[in-house]
């Protein structure tokens with residue numbers, strides 16, 4: 001019997017402030033592109049972290065969920081909760097959009113969990129907007145050809 005692959009997701013919440021501004025642009029240009037998002041404000045973010053792996057025959061689990069909780073809290077939640085995202089060095093030269101927050105969270109977690117285990121980071125800015133990030137830059141040609149459903153793939157896909 002082949003080993004089962006499962007995707008386990010754990011949810012976290014944190015609150016952070018931000019505003020959108022590109023330093024190299026004029027005030028007019030920032031206003032034109034970002035409008036009221038140039039005004040500092042906050043969000044109650046939700047972060048869904050999904051790990052992928054074989055279901056361990058003994059434990060019945062993909063990952064020790066207590067370990068996952070500890071890592072995400074240490075790496076992401078404690079860093080950004082009640083923080084000004086614009087002041088974080090990770091957002092230097094990078095507008096703290098939900099997209100970039102997902103990328104930053106991915107990078108922090110991938111360093112601890114490894115890209116073979118970390119499958120997806122989903123950041124909700126509010127109930128109407130979320131961004132998914134699965135690492136990497138431009139999609140690889142073979143990923144597109146296979147489509148989004150990667151069940152049964154023989155080898156982990158390459159990531160950048």
Ligand code: NI
Pocket residue numbers: 018037041042043
């Ligand atoms: Ni905002």
